[in-house]
Amino acid sequence: MTGIIALYIFMLAAFTGYEVIARVPVILHTPLMSGSNFVHGIVLVGAMVALGNAHTPLEKTIGFVGVLLASGNVVGGYVSTERMLEMFKSSQDKRKGGKA
Amino acid sequence: MSALPAAVAGDLIQAVYFAAALLFIIGLKRMSSPKGARAGIVWAGVGMLIAGLITFLWPGMHNDILILTAIFVGGIAAWWSGKRVPMTAMPQMVALYNGMGGGAAAAIACQELVRGSPFAPAPVVLAVIGALIGAVSFSGSLIAFAKLQGLIKKSLRYRGQQLVNFLVLLATVVGGAWVIALHGNAPMQLVVAFFALALAFGVLVTVPIGGADMPVVISLYNACTGLAVAFEGFVLGNAAMIIAGMVVGAAGTLLTQLMAKAMNRSLANVLFSNFGEGSAQGGTIAGSLKPIDAADAGVMIAYAEKVIVVPGYGMAVAQAQHKIWELCQLLIDRGVTVRFAIHPVAGRMPGHMNVLLAEAGVPYDLIGDLDDINAEFDTTDVALIIGANDVVNPVARTDKSSPIYGMPILNADRAKNVIVIKRGQGAGFSGIENALFYLDNTRMLYGDAQKAAAELIQAVKATE
Secondary structure (H helix, E strand, C coil), X not given: CCHHHHHHHHHHHHHHHHHXXXXXXXXXXXXXXXXXXXXXXXXXXXXXXXXHCCCCHHHHHHHHHHHHHHHHHHHHXXXXXXXXXXXXXXXXXXXXXXXX | CCCCCHHHHHHHHHHHHHHHHHHHHHHHHHCCCCCCHHHHHHHHHHHHHHHHHHHXXXXXXXXXXXXXXXXXXXXXXXXXXXXXXXXXXXXXXXXXXXXXXXXXXXXXXXXXXXXXXXXXXXXHHXXXXXXXXXXXXXXXXXXXXXXXXXXXXXXXXXXXHHHHHHHHHHHHHHHHHHHHHCCCCCCHHHHHXXXXXXXXXXXXXXXXXXXXXXXXXXXXXXXXXXXXHHHHHHHHCCHXXXXXXXXXXXXXXXXXXXXXXXXXXXXXXXXXXXXXXXXXXXXXXXXXXXXXXXXXXXXXXXXXXXXXXXXXXXXXXXXXXXXXXXXXXXXXXXXXXXEEEECCCCCCCCCHHHHHHHHHCCCXXXXXXXXXXXXXXXXXXXEEEECCCHHHCCHHHHCCCCCCCCCCCCCHHHCCEEEEEECCCCXXXXXXXXXXXXXXXXXXXXXXXXXXHHHHHHHHHHCC
């Protein structure tokens, strides 16, 4: 990937991120922070490639730590976001259920 | 591992990464409205799954067993902890998982640098900057986690702290610049020193920050991790990492600004001011705290026409949201108008209270945020404050010397009566005395929020 193409990607992605969040109601700020936390878990694929190309024991150790941490980010980010959003699923049903 | 020809595998991988990036953006977009939010995380999850799986086909990959072991161990630990923690502990778990992502980005950079092969100029600059941001996000998030989890109780502050932090940062940047000057082909000692300094800076800069500011800090580190991931994505030539990381970096930055703005503080102020240092002396407030028992408080709210509930961290700590909603349902059945007023920074994360109220099943239409509910306090009979403190402190409007002066607050003091449920007589998290508690129309109901709510339920039932 050439530098200038990457620069375009950086710019467009930055505007996308800004636009995606610009109209978010306050009630979803925490789930969204958690959700974006999950999304940067994509670092996992980079960590996998890094470990996959590691040769010396030192490189393997660092790569292993990287994949370990990244999978924690992915799975933890998913589970916590999912748990938060689960509560927003159908407040109407819950209201009926709560009164019953 | 790949049985496919390298070129085909490469194209396939790029196509899947493209799809993953698209799914992430759609997922985040859907998460920005309550209706589609639940589906949003599933979309993003699918993107993550296919991106992760296809990566095994990367030409020339080995160490498959190591990779699988690391994913398995890290994944299981995160799954177990993520499922197990109570909702109230979510802010620190987000900090923890976020720190792990930052650490992973730093590890990628670290591995590239210890490999010792020379870099082109652009990748080495971004690798080093990404490593710095990722490492700071890693150690800083761990400190944020430890603080919210109660593992670190004190906010360490000392004379000359800013100078020490600045010098450590300066040394880190010099170390990074040196690595760049060597085109990434740096001696091991230098790489180790650079990472050690970056990690130390993350610790040093986070340790003095008080609990009330933690939401902003966690959000900032979330954005930082995104940026670090994007930069390391450039180093690896991985477009999915660049896009996902940059989207999170931008979104996280905006979110951080929204939060800081809600507290009427600049980001620099949150990070570098010695908030709370001067506030211990506080202004002396005339008047006294007037306690009330649950029976009287129950009568007061049962015969009110309109009650606004202001939840805060105290509700989260006591896990009182279910009891509070039960109480409110009782009141609604009696014909009392009940609303919930949520300050943007109530609790430990923006929207923290919304998540808890949603868990208890409170419908959205009863919940108002700062702007749309503040005018209603004037026509409210009882403002019921449940473990909230700084966000209802009228000092923010009146006392220019107060550290929270200028922060928009909920005007609970304008209600005809105020009942404050509070564990004890101590000051709030920021250490600032709350003038609201001393007003003539304020009554203090001491006790754990859940117990107090249960007593109020009994009291309201007794009036029937």
